[in-house]
Amino acid sequence: MNRLVVGAGYGLKDWLAQRVTGVVMAVFTLIMFAAALGGAMASREAWQAFMSNGFIRFLSFLFIVSLCWHAWVGVRDIWMDYLNSAALRLFLHVMTLLALVGYAGWAIQIIWRL
């Protein structure tokens, strides 16, 4: 059977999440620029002290989660736009999701080790 079905009934949350995570990343980027201008990255020690500050740890965690969530919606959109095979889309959706979750864990481990 090859009947076309449309109407999965979702999409708003992903669209909204992409906007919110975009704002989180923009704010984090501005904070990093401000910190760099303020000398927080003048030496390795200064940078390490800055990055291990509790508030910055909190923000960097949010940034990485936002980045991966944002990328999930964006990359999934690419698969949905250009690929017609549902089997191939499912495979790539799962691969993308697994890769992004792995990257998020790895990145957080690196940043929190500082």
Added chain:
Amino acid sequence: MTNANRTVQFKIYRYDPDQDAKPYMQDISVELDSTARKLLDAMGKLKAQDDSISFRRACREGGCGSDAMNINGKNGLACLTAMDSFPAGKPIVLRPLPGLPVIRDLIVDMTQFFKQYNSIKPYLINNDPPPERERLQSPEDREELNGLYECILCACCTTSCPSFWWNPDKFVGPAGLLAAYRYIADTRDQAANERLDNLEDPYRLFRCHTIMNCVDVCPKGLNPTKAIGKIKEMMVRRAI
């Protein structure tokens, strides 16, 4: 007119499935006088010269949308495109609207376009018995429909939208979504919730990536991207 009696070069997409193995571009020039002010006038002269050239046209004043085509790479209506707007000495390139099957030359099969348009139920849904004269609206509520009801369904926007090119069977497209918001915004309509349910879908609505080709080409100066944004805004208001 300063440019009376001039020769204008055209490059026209030609395809007659009964005769041609594949489409080709035909170079053709036509002698125009000062009465040929719009592209459609010039095309009328072309048709008189070679009556095998096929294109749709009807009202010749931007009201029917029949003569939508791809003009020098940008969708538009031949009847609203001034001959003065073309750079002198360069051929005018005419192609059919992109993304739809070609029936012949500049005539495309709009079935898919109207299928999507019909899928949003483009009519007022109101189950109350009709009043004696008319269903009334406040001037403010009526104001919201401006910039929405004027759409002539020429398909310039939808066929310039890459999201529609990739998923014409699943994405409603800018014209359909503009029409959808026209009914969602209408205070006389009682089906706003069902209409939003019908659109809340990763393909039907959320294939729009705000590329805004639709806004760029609309011959009526409408803004489907803004209407799509308002649909999303209503969905957010409804959800949180």
